[in-house]
Amino acid sequence: MINKKNKKIYFLIILLTISLCSLGMNKKEISNDGKIFKNIYIENVNVEYLSIKEAKNEIIKNYPMQTIHIEYNEKKWDISPEDIGLDYNIDKSIKEAYEYTRGEDNIKKMFNLSFKEPYIVKLHASYNEAKLSEILIEICKEINIGVVQATINIKDSSQVLTTDSKKGIEVEIIKLKEAIYDMIDKKNIKKIELPINIIEPKVKTEDVKSVDTILGQYSTSFYDHSSRGSNIHVAAKSTSDILLMPGEIFSYNKTTGARTWSNGYKSAKVIVGGKYVNGEGGGVCQVSTTIYNAALLAGMEIKEVHNHTFTSHYAPRGKDAAVSYGYTDFKFRNPYSHPIYIKNISNNGSITSKIYGCSQDRERIYIRTEEKYDENKIDVKTYRIYLNEENKKIIEELIAQSKYKIK
Incomplete structure (x- = not known):
């Protein structure tokens, strides 16, 4: 009599025998016969039942080492595998394929290869x-x-x-x-x-060819033979010969930089806290003021402008542009679809600022101011008026509101 335990053992032996037969795993296949097992691929090349040498030939045929060709117009460049040490490491991949069913769990691996998905070995390319x-x-x-x-x-x-x-x-x-x-x-x-x-x-x-006319210009006078006059020349030069593209913003402080001795500026009278004192860069406000008035007449979009504490001797009230490096700046934007060019000329006690641009952008402009006196101050509104060809007003815009102390 065969007990239940023995029946189970006999059943497992019979099942294993049938499985081995159905797999075709004869003695030759299971043994180390020098062939790669079934259903194994290197990349997309089936190398089942191939020897190492046969597998290598097959891989080389399907993945040959080729020269890289680069072309541009009539020029050509070739990069050979030797130039960059290119290697697909075929031997390493074939070894992996060969040894896959020759290590631990080889029976399980053989079973999976027969009934499940194939085993795919990658070619790992390397180069310098x-x-x-x-x-x-x-x-x-x-x-x-x-x-x-x-x-x-x-x-x-x-x-x-x-x-x-x-x-x-x-x-x-x-x-x-x-x-x-x-x-x-x-x-x-x-x-x-x-x-x-x-x-x-x-x-x-x-762009540069479109600059063919003066859109606006303005001049002021100063005493040339002084530290203040020297500063005006320095500031005028640093803010001259500047091309401003459409939409770009001109910043006076950014263009001149700090008004220091190292940048060529000397001590001269400046207004600090409502009083005249000696300070580096005295006179630079006259340059900013001159450019400001040229920018007004040229139709520039004024982004930032400040008046002095007191009325300036070189410009009417409402038409000055006070600057202080790191605190107050004078800025304007080029509103046109063409570039503008800033040109300053300073000599013989006079500074002239010219803003060049395209004749298509030239406008008929004049500037007017309104003054209102109070007890100890003067309020001034600055307007820009655009005229048509018959010199009739078409647009009037408020540009700035200034407050001056009365000395």
């Missing part, structure tokens, strides 16, 4: 990143061309000198590297069209 980068840098040197901005220079004599702009060319090195990395990873080497980026100049030839 530094050598590849060196080659790509040399390619970039052949192709890259720096962008050239158009320039304009208006002489004191009003002579206009311009230079043309040129587009730049730049290899998109990151995009190129990513394309190469992807090909190597997929083991699918093919021709690459060199990715480039055309760099448009910010200042184009047509």
Whole structure:
């Protein structure tokens, strides 16, 4: 009589025997016969029942080491596998495939390979990143061309000198590297069209060519042979020959920088707390005021302006622009679709600020002020009026409200 325990053992033996037969796992397959087991792939190549040598030949046939070809217009570059030490590490992957069913749990692995999904071994490509980068840098040197901005220079004599702009060319090195990395990873080497980026100049030839007239100008006088006069020359020069593109903002303080000895400024009279004292940069407010009045007549959008404590001797009330580095600034924005050019001329005790621009943007403008006297102050409103061709008012805008102490 066979008890229940023995019946269970016999049943398991019979089941295992049937399984082995159905798997075709004869003695030859299970033993180390030098062949890769069934249903094993290297990438998408089936290497079942192949020897190591046969598998290697099959992999080389399907994944040959190829030269990377890069092209741009008539230029061509070739990067061979040897140039960058490219290796698919085929031997390592074949060894993994061969030994998969020759270690621990080999019976279980064989069972899974027969009834479940295949086992796929990856080819892990390797290469010398530094050598590849060196080659790509040399390619970039052949192709890259720096962008050239158009320039304009208006002489004191009003002579206009311009230079043309040129587009730049730049290899998109990151995009190129990513394309190469992807090909190597997929083991699918093919021709690459060199990715480039055309760099448009910010200042184009047509921009500087559009500057053909004076939109507004203003002059003030000063005593030339003094520290104050010296400061005016320094400030006038630092705020001159500036091209302001459409929408850009001019900042007086940012343009001049700090009014220090190191920047060429001397001590001269300045107003501090309603009193005249010696300070570095005295006189720079006359330059900001002169530019301010030219900007008003040129139709600039005034973003920031401040009046002095007392009425200035070089400009009417409501038409001055006090500045103090780090505290109060004078700013305006170019509202036109063409650039404007700031030109200051200071000599013989006079400073003139001219704002050049496109004749299409020229407006008929005049400035008027309204004054209201109080006990110890004067309130002034500054208006800008736009006229049509018949000199009739079409727009009037309030620009600033100023308050001056009466001495």
